[in-house]
Amino acid sequence: MTARPEAGEGAGHDYRDDDLSSWMNRQGRRVEQALEAVLPAVVQVRPGLGENGLVEAMRYAVLGGGKRVRALLVYAAGEISGAAPDVLDAGACAVELIHAYSLVHDDMPCMDDDALRRGKPTVHRKYGEAVAMLVGDALQALAFEALVAPLRRPAGDGRPIVPVGEMVSVLAAAAGAGGMAGGQALDLAAVGARLDRRQLETMHQLKTGAMLAASVHLGLLSGGLLTPPMAGAAAAYSEAVGLAFQVVDDILDVIADSQTLGKTAGKDQAQDKPTYVSILGLDESQALARQLAQRARRALEPFGSRASRLAELADYIVHRVH
């Protein structure tokens, strides 16, 4: 496990269970430890063929960075479904591995050609383009391997039944052409184009929203199959949170500096990409983000108090500064 000292820690063990930032720190360390366990160790490289850099680069791409928003959504949704901790860890690792792979590929020269990610050189700058492509490819495979690791026994071993096929399907659909990869393709096609707000929303719902929604969905499915009203409420929450996440990303791209973001600031404008700020202006974008957080909270009402972490995460996503 990578040690990550956090504000407020080390002064004792008196943090309250109901404090969001303590919970986020705790769950962030939990997924970091789970990712560490799921990633191949550098020493496992085949004898006689030397160090090929792939495993080291995979670890570099995944560990020790990021807000882990997707993992937090899995854990928060797991508080509603009452899922087993190891099943939630598997889902949390899976969504973070998909996210990490997408960043590696997105940063490559044929895509955004970015040099800085999470405050460090991007994978292709450090390890070369060929290794970066393979890192992304291998991380996507690892996401599915991690997802099913605690579930790959057949039914009848005494554990509660988890709908493993459904979970794999949810992750794959969110990552593929009808989700994240499809959104990336629309994003590419949109450079220099004049998208209206509806078109911009569609693009972001695929590119970012689909994986955020999958995170919530996986956290719920980890406790068993969903009823249609549960699935509907979760989808309404996820749609609002997904849009809020992107609106805030666009705002931060304008108002924050690269050091705070850990990635190149102002690049949307430099690349002439349409954003909420360019379409709505800064003030209206900030108002929209707050409205979306409220809409997300309202969608959770059927779940009652078990959904309090998900509600708090909606607020966090709107008020984050990086």
Next chain:
Amino acid sequence: MTARPEAGEGAGHDYRDDDLSSWMNRQGRRVEQALEAVLPAVVQVRPGLGENGLVEAMRYAVLGGGKRVRALLVYAAGEISGAAPDVLDAGACAVELIHAYSLVHDDMPCMDDDALRRGKPTVHRKYGEAVAMLVGDALQALAFEALVAPLRRPAGDGRPIVPVGEMVSVLAAAAGAGGMAGGQALDLAAVGARLDRRQLETMHQLKTGAMLAASVHLGLLSGGLLTPPMAGAAAAYSEAVGLAFQVVDDILDVIADSQTLGKTAGKDQAQDKPTYVSILGLDESQALARQLAQRARRALEPFGSRASRLAELADYIVHRVH
């Protein structure tokens, strides 16, 4: 379904069920139809954002080409396990989608930089590098979605239990850092290096052998969990077939022309890559391929006559001309 006229067809319906080439044609058409059904339709592209090319390029990368060796291994192994046809179709699609994605990424400028594949321009030459990367990414996700499509109901719906988690794990492990992607990384590191035969074998077992073995494994798992002796026999068969496949690939790279291969011939030598032919010479490589086919046949003895298709496929792999 894409129509693919085959030699010997159209003259009647008198082909015998026990003829390998008729079986291969029939199963080849079957997986083509299943892939066609699993791939998104071009018309499904989001309204208002126009044609982004991703789905069209995915179909271009997958349909209407290739020997479908991996799919054939799934179906042939399915004759041993007595699996349901739709579960075998799912496995056959999954391994072909992983294979297709690997070719798209492998052909890109940062990897092999190839212009010709299956007799057509490579995906990045036709659609650009960014789309090619996303095509590969989306096809990998689709492979997992296709694999679980017939299996994503929870246990208890009256269908025979298929170990879906185990199947996802087998596919993911074979595609990832401990399999195909890891082998690609070793291959990259080996350009210009003097590998010995043992090192060359390790590289190819990962790069090609892992997915061929996964194909056999999936065909068997499609009928239920494996006993250790079954798994051992399948692994011995797969190891021999995987090596034979690569030895023959190296031989064909030297003796065949680009038109017959459907890809650039002689490129291993041009890129100074170590091959069986460069290490053993042509005659000894051909003798090795025949020995490996015999070893593969012997490994199948515990399965009796139900393994006859797998045995025939081992011979086909050694005697193929492209």
